[in-house]
Amino acid sequence: MSSATAINSGSSRLQSNAPTGDITTRWDRHKFDLKLVNPANKRKFNIIVVGTGLAGASAAASLAELGYNVKAFCFQDSPRRAHSIAAQGGINAAKNYCNDGDSVWRLFYDTVKGGDFRARESNVYRLASVSTNIIDQCVAQGVPFQRDYGGLLANRSFGGAQVSRTFYARGQTGQQLLLGAYSALMRQVDLGKVKLFARREMLDLIKVDDVARGIVVRNLVTGEFESHTGDAVLLATGGYGNVFYLSTNAKGCNVTASWRCHKRGAFFANPCFTQIHPTCIPVSGDHQSKLTLMSESLRNDGRVWVPKNPNDSRSANEIPDDDRDYFLERRYAAFGNLVPRDVASRAAKKACDEGFGVGETKLAVYLDFRDTIKRDGAAVVKGKYGNLFQMYAKITGEDPYSTPMRIYPAVHYTMGGLWVDYNLQTTIPGLYCLGEANFSDHGANRLGASALMQGLADGYFVIPYTIGHHLATSKLPKISDDHPDVRGAVEAAKARVTKLLGIQGSRSVESFHRALGKIMWEKCGMARNEAGLKYAEQEIAALRHEFWNNVRVMGTGEAFNQNLEHAGRVADFLEFGELLVHDALTREESCGGHFREEHQTEESEAKRNDADFCHAAAWEYTGGHDSFTGEKEQLHKEPLEFENVHLTTRSYRE
Amino acid sequence: MSSSRGLNLTLKIWRQPGPNARGEFRTYEMKNISPDMSFLEMLDVLNEQLIQTSEEPVAFDHDCREGICGMCSLMINGQAHGPDRATTTCQLHMRRFSDGDTIVIEPWRANAFPVIRDLATDRAAFDRIITAGGYVSVNTGNAQDANCLPVGRDRQEKSMAAAACIGCGACVAACKNASAMLFVSAKVSQLALLPQGEPERARRVTRMVAQMDKEGFGGCTNTYECEAACPAEVSVSNIARLNREYLRAVVVSEEGV
Numbered sequence: 001m002s003s004a005t006a007i008n009s010g011s012s013r014l015q016s017n018a019p020t021g022d023i024t025t026r027w028d029r030h031k032f033d034l035k036l037v038n039p040a041n042k043r044k045f046n047i048i049v050v051g052t053g054l055a056g057a058s059a060a061a062s063l064a065e066l067g068y069n070v071k072a073f074c075f076q077d078s079p080r081r082a083h084s085i086a087a088q089g090g091i092n093a094a095k096n097y098c099n100d101g102d103s104v105w106r107l108f109y110d111t112v113k114g115g116d117f118r119a120r121e122s123n124v125y126r127l128a129s130v131s132t133n134i135i136d137q138c139v140a141q142g143v144p145f146q147r148d149y150g151g152l153l154a155n156r157s158f159g160g161a162q163v164s165r166t167f168y169a170r171g172q173t174g175q176q177l178l179l180g181a182y183s184a185l186m187r188q189v190d191l192g193k194v195k196l197f198a199r200r201e202m203l204d205l206i207k208v209d210d211v212a213r214g215i216v217v218r219n220l221v222t223g224e225f226e227s228h229t230g231d232a233v234l235l236a237t238g239g240y241g242n243v244f245y246l247s248t249n250a251k252g253c254n255v256t257a258s259w260r261c262h263k264r265g266a267f268f269a270n271p272c273f274t275q276i277h278p279t280c281i282p283v284s285g286d287h288q289s290k291l292t293l294m295s296e297s298l299r300n301d302g303r304v305w306v307p308k309n310p311n312d313s314r315s316a317n318e319i320p321d322d323d324r325d326y327f328l329e330r331r332y333a334a335f336g337n338l339v340p341r342d343v344a345s346r347a348a349k350k351a352c353d354e355g356f357g358v359g360e361t362k363l364a365v366y367l368d369f370r371d372t373i374k375r376d377g378a379a380v381v382k383g384k385y386g387n388l389f390q391m392y393a394k395i396t397g398e399d400p401y402s403t404p405m406r407i408y409p410a411v412h413y414t415m416g417g418l419w420v421d422y423n424l425q426t427t428i429p430g431l432y433c434l435g436e437a438n439f440s441d442h443g444a445n446r447l448g449a450s451a452l453m454q455g456l457a458d459g460y461f462v463i464p465y466t467i468g469h470h471l472a473t474s475k476l477p478k479i480s481d482d483h484p485d486v487r488g489a490v491e492a493a494k495a496r497v498t499k500l501l502g503i504q505g506s507r508s509v510e511s512f513h514r515a516l517g518k519i520m521w522e523k524c525g526m527a528r529n530e531a532g533l534k535y536a537e538q539e540i541a542a543l544r545h546e547f548w549n550n551v552r553v554m555g556t557g558e559a560f561n562q563n564l565e566h567a568g569r570v571a572d573f574l575e576f577g578e579l580l581v582h583d584a585l586t587r588e589e590s591c592g593g594h595f596r597e598e599h600q601t602e603e604s605e606a607k608r609n610d611a612d613f614c615h616a617a618a619w620e621y622t623g624g625h626d627s628f629t630g631e632k633e634q635l636h637k638e639p640l641e642f643e644n645v646h647l648t649t650r651s652y653r654e
Numbered sequence: 655m656s657s658s659r660g661l662n663l664t665l666k667i668w669r670q671p672g673p674n675a676r677g678e679f680r681t682y683e684m685k686n687i688s689p690d691m692s693f694l695e696m697l698d699v700l701n702e703q704l705i706q707t708s709e710e711p712v713a714f715d716h717d718c719r720e721g722i723c724g725m726c727s728l729m730i731n732g733q734a735h736g737p738d739r740a741t742t743t744c745q746l747h748m749r750r751f752s753d754g755d756t757i758v759i760e761p762w763r764a765n766a767f768p769v770i771r772d773l774a775t776d777r778a779a780f781d782r783i784i785t786a787g788g789y790v791s792v793n794t795g796n797a798q799d800a801n802c803l804p805v806g807r808d809r810q811e812k813s814m815a816a817a818a819c820i821g822c823g824a825c826v827a828a829c830k831n832a833s834a835m836l837f838v839s840a841k842v843s844q845l846a847l848l849p850q851g852e853p854e855r856a857r858r859v860t861r862m863v864a865q866m867d868k869e870g871f872g873g874c875t876n877t878y879e880c881e882a883a884c885p886a887e888v889s890v891s892n893i894a895r896l897n898r899e900y901l902r903a904v905v906v907s908e909e910g911v
Contacts, residue, residue: 077778086720086722139797141789142789142813144848147806149806170814176817190786251717252717287690287691289692289694552705554711560713
């Protein structure tokens with residue numbers, strides 16, 4: 001794909017619909033310009049919400065509160081299981097309760113800069129300004145955030161910020177926020193405004209006259225296919241980190257819903273922007289099925305180091321300070337251990353690549369609490385991080401109070417996702433995308449404690465306003481279940497399942513997924529280069545062809561069949577993975593989580609190329625992306641303008 | 655993690671093809687299992703072996719594999735989530751077992767949690783209990799500033815300790831009466847301890863208890879197995895609070911219940 005075929009946002013396909021002018025009033029002015037649906041008419045509209053994490057549950061609840069009829073879908077057995085639940089550290093909000101100089105403007109600035117200038121300014125400003133409402137809403141729901149003795153809310157600092165703006169509930173903030181949103185959702189179930197469909201997996205989008213009008217799902221218990229139609233479809237289906245097989249995502253996280261919509265016409269933006277989280281528990285062996293993150297709040301008190309001598313065979317505690325290299329503190333004086341995730345991850349990789357890694361595999365660095373325990377006492381450390389220390393001990397069998405933790409980066413979050421405009425609408429009218437599944441707010445790197453903020457901002461405070469405009473201005477005739485487009489989508493989904501079951505090859509789904517993950521991690525992980533990416537494209541295409549000829553899927557389609565579920569997801573990852581690699585190949589610069597070895601400074605820092613790549617890369621499905629056949633997706637570019645936070649080289653050194 | 659440390663194990667696993675089908679225990683021999691594996695990774699290995707011999711893999715619920723989503727749910731040698739305290743099945747590691755062990759693996763055992771297949775059960779009853787009042791009625795946009803209502807730190811911490819419930823159902827599976835009192839008490843306590851929960855306090859507890867009974871969960875007879883099995887360490891003192899809240903609601907509350 002050369003840039004010669006690219007279409008700029010001048011084309012009608014990529015209208016951001018972001019207002020212009022004073023950034024501080026853009027959202028207010030935009031809300032005023034949006035058409036409203038009058039209260040009595042809201043009950044005439046049916047909205048489909050796929051995914052019940054922070055974004056999906058908050059959207060479904062808020063829309064039902066407004067009076068819309070909502071159907072909410074999740075593949076888990078309950079909406080409360082969505083992987084937002086695993087977020088640990090906290091949620092940012094520009095409350096300035098700490099009186100330390102925070103403001104909406106500073107949160108906006110930090111987020112744009114932290115994202116390495118690849119996010120849309122208008123969206124980020126809106127996110128920062130609604131952040132304060134989110135905390136209010138969650139507290140009102142009974143979310144038991146940490147408080148000080150006076151009874152008011154406590155805050156802590158987090159990677160990538162120099163103010164304390166992070167609200168938290170132990171190390172289980174995501175759980176508490178999700179249970180808050182879940183309770184709001186279940187209240188609407190109680191009131192009859194939301195119908196809940198658990199253990200359903202979305203397998204296709206139903207489009208009628210080019211407008212999103214419904215979805216096809218498979219009932220995972222009975223295997224039956226169901227079509228559900230409505231007036232708008234919201235995807236809140238999370239990120240695609242599991243394309244790497246090993247990630248901190250839940251096992252069920254997948255790209256299928258997004259990818260199916262992509263194949264129906266929704267552009268996929270910046271898939272190569274993937275976040276590698278620095279503080280994860282290292283891989284212990286070939287059996288590893290997932291990686292476990294430990295909140296980066298640990299970096300507030302833990303110090304990251306490796307031995308100065310790569311052959312130092314002493315145990316960690318026997319190595320004196322003079323023989324330790326606290327490499328983050330050494331390289332980044334101003335931020336020290338609190339540099340953003342991408343910077344911390346690459347520094348750890350560099351230390352290990354140069355032979356300084358520790359532990360059996362040499363793919364780990366120390367995260368040491370010795371000095372904090374000496375200063376504050378073990379009880380204080382336990383109070384702050386007790387559950388994380390316990391989790392570490394369970395998984396590794398080692399006691400982090402007496403031995404430094406070993407950590408290594410792992411795939412954690414994906415900034416890329418379906419392209420959306422300022423209204424969160426994709427390139428398919430009537431199809432909206434919220435939370436991690438969209439691409440809009442974090443640019444090339446997400447700051448800690450900002451994912452929860454974005455998911456809830458989208459669901460509670462953006463989509464309830466923007467969706468009304470679509471409903472009020474579109475012609476949406478009722479669609480019956482036997483409409484040819486509905487039947488066609490159902491038949492296509494069925495045919496795919498039949499095909500998967502019919503291959504009857506000799507290689508398991510799991511082994512394909514692991515093989516894909518290995519290619520992705522080695523060639524398109526923390527560091528990427530042209531040769532590796534080209535190799536990966538070929539390898540993925542070969543693996544995909546083998547999959548469709550040799551996969552063995554057990555059982556039948558008319559029953560609870562987890563092997564079949566996994567097969568469908570891996571099939572989509574095998575297509576999507578190649579696009580991700582191709583996007584990484586096309587983006588000839590380093591920015592945020594995307595590090596191209598060809599583009600770095602003399603100090604091994606990421607080197608952006610603003611002249612050529614200050615844009616969101618949005619890919620249009622044009623019949624398949626395949627290195628074997630030479631098919632490519634079509635690239636569209638949305639230029640990004642920085643009028644308020646001026647383009648500068650990100651530096652966390654001084 | 656050298657192979658010399660590998661464990662040889664005998665698994666006896668409940669296999670049941672569907673909700674209405676007859677189930678049975680089947681025995682599987684596992685060789686050279688790494689002690690560093692998690693329990694579910696050991697089952698992953700088994701499933702890969704079964705696929706190679708054309709036997710259908712064992713169905714079991716799991717998702718986050720880091721102890722927080724509440725999806726994993728196995729009775730291991732008769733104990734909900736296995737032998738370790740405060741630990742979900744997914745966080746249990748094979749180093750807890752010895753070479754030559756026989757491990758019996760069953761689904762949650764409770765009428766209110768019917769088996770879907772093999773080790774996976776239907777826990778939608780918990781969702782229906784939450785639907786019957788496990789919330790604060792506050793619409794998006796209604797909220798006042800988060801710091802308007804101070805909450806004492808001890809109160810907040812007690813509320814958080816109850817809110818930590820992951821909704822896995824181990825309390826029910828461990829209880830000889832299949833009682834859901836610990837689960838219900840966790841949500842009732844979380845909200846009863848906070849000013850935000852006050853306006854609906856009586857209505858919430860009476861409706862949730864009524865739904866709990868309707869789902870077919872048993873009563874509490876104070877054996878505390880639930881607390882021992884709870885991976886989130888939710889305390890039975892919440893059950894005492896649930897009883898107080900219920901009594902308060904039906905005897906002295908001004909709320910119409």
